[in-house]
Amino acid sequence: MRSSTRSAVDPFIVMDVMQAASAAEAAGRHIIHMEVGQPGTGAPQGAVAALGQAMEQGALGYTVALGLPALRARIAQMYGDWYNVDLDPGRVVITPGSSGAFILAFTALFDTGDRVGIGAPGYPSYRQILKALALQPVDLPTSPQNRYQPVPADFSGMDLAGLMVASPANPTGTMLDRDAIAALVGACDAAGTSFISDEIYHGIEYDKKAVTALEVTDDCYVINSFSKYFSMTGWRVGWMVVPEDHVRVIERIAQNMFICAPHASQIAALAAMECDGELQGNMDVYRANRALMLEGLIEAGFTKIAPPDGAFYVYADVSDLTSDSRSFAAEILEKAGVSVTPGLDFDPARGLSTLRFSYARSTADIAEGLARLKAFMAAR
Numbered sequence: 001m002r003s004s005t006r007s008a009v010d011p012f013i014v015m016d017v018m019q020a021a022s023a024a025e026a027a028g029r030h031i032i033h034m035e036v037g038q039p040g041t042g043a044p045q046g047a048v049a050a051l052g053q054a055m056e057q058g059a060l061g062y063t064v065a066l067g068l069p070a071l072r073a074r075i076a077q078m079y080g081d082w083y084n085v086d087l088d089p090g091r092v093v094i095t096p097g098s099s100g101a102f103i104l105a106f107t108a109l110f111d112t113g114d115r116v117g118i119g120a121p122g123y124p125s126y127r128q129i130l131k132a133l134a135l136q137p138v139d140l141p142t143s144p145q146n147r148y149q150p151v152p153a154d155f156s157g158m159d160l161a162g163l164m165v166a167s168p169a170n171p172t173g174t175m176l177d178r179d180a181i182a183a184l185v186g187a188c189d190a191a192g193t194s195f196i197s198d199e200i201y202h203g204i205e206y207d208k209k210a211v212t213a214l215e216v217t218d219d220c221y222v223i224n225s226f227s228k229y230f231s232m233t234g235w236r237v238g239w240m241v242v243p244e245d246h247v248r249v250i251e252r253i254a255q256n257m258f259i260c261a262p263h264a265s266q267i268a269a270l271a272a273m274e275c276d277g278e279l280q281g282n283m284d285v286y287r288a289n290r291a292l293m294l295e296g297l298i299e300a301g302f303t304k305i306a307p308p309d310g311a312f313y314v315y316a317d318v319s320d321l322t323s324d325s326r327s328f329a330a331e332i333l334e335k336a337g338v339s340v341t342p343g344l345d346f347d348p349a350r351g352l353s354t355l356r357f358s359y360a361r362s363t364a365d366i367a368e369g370l371a372r373l374k375a376f377m378a379a380r
Helices: 013-026 045-057 068-083 097-109 126-130 180-189 244-259 263-272 277-299 325-336 363-379
Strands: 092-095 115-120 136-141 163-164 196-199 221-225 238-241 313-317 354-358
Touching: 013 136, 013 163, 013 325, 045 263, 068 092, 068 238, 068 263, 092 097, 092 244, 097 126, 097 196, 097 244, 115 126, 126 136, 126 196, 180 196, 221 263, 277 363, 325 354, 325 363
Parallel strands: 115 136, 115 163, 163 196, 196 221
Antiparallel strands: 092 238, 221 238, 313 354
C-alpha cells in the first residue's frame, strides 16, 4: 500500500533513546533517565481523587469541542492570578495535549506550502507536525549570545506565514523577557506573520516569572498544557488561547478532528489547578535538581551550557568532546548507565555537537546520574 509524502517525517530521536534505555533495563541494568522531558511525579492527588469521584457519579461522555466551561473559566482566572491579564474564558480552548493544540493552530492559520519559522534548537515535533500538514518548517539558527532564542533579525525578509516561539524553551530552558517578546510580535505584525507562543513550561521558573505573549498582544495563539507544571503527561490535556475571531474557526476544526479532549482528563485538570501546595513541592525538587546539574555537569566536563531560566533541561555544547552526539549518547548509556538525548532532535544542522540533559526525575536519581557522568568522563 502506498504512503503519502506527508508521512515521511523524521523519528523522534528521544523516543528511540528511551527504547534503548528500556532495553538496557530489561537486561537487568539500572539506568538513570536524563533523556525524557517528563516529570518524575504523578498527577496531583486532588486530581486523582476528583476523577475517582466523578467516575462513581456516572459515565463520562463527550464534552463540547471547546472543553468544559468550568475548566476554561479556571484557566482564564489563572491568567489573571499569574500575569494580571484579564482573559475572556470564551477564548480558551481545551485540547488533547499541546500536540493537539499545535495541529489545530497550524491547520487554522496556514495553507499548504506556507513557511513557518521555528527557532533551532527547538522542540522537534513542531517541524514534523508542520511537514505532516504539508507546510514548510524553516529552521532559524539561534545563537548562544541570544541564549538560543530567536530575535527579529533571524527572520527578517524571509516571508514567513508564521513564527513559533517557546519560552521557557525545550531543549535549553531559556526564556524571553517582555521586551524580547514585544520585539518579535512587532516584527511579525509588520511582516503579516502569525505569532504562536508555546508556553508549556510556564510555572516551572526559577529566578523570575515567565512572560506570556498575552501580556503583549491579543493577536496571537498561546499554547499550554497540563503535562509539565501540573505533572499530567499521560493524561493528554492542554489548552490554547486564540483571538476572539478565531474561536469558531478552531471549534469547527476541533469538532471534526478530535470531537473533544478526554472528559476524564479535563475533570482531573480542573482539580489539579487547586493543588498548589503539591505542585510547589515538585518545584522544590526541580530547584534542587537544577542546582545539582549546574554544578555537577561542569565538574564532569560539560562546561559549555546556557543556564536554564525555566523548564527542567540543560543544553550543552559538546563540540570539544565529540563530533557525533548520537554515538556519544550511546556510549554514555552503555558505559555510564545514563540516558541522555543527542541534539539532533532539536537542531538537525548543529545537533551533532550538543546534548540535552533532563533533570525532571528525583533528586536521588540526578545525584546518582551526575556521579556516573563524572566517573565516565574521568575514565574517557
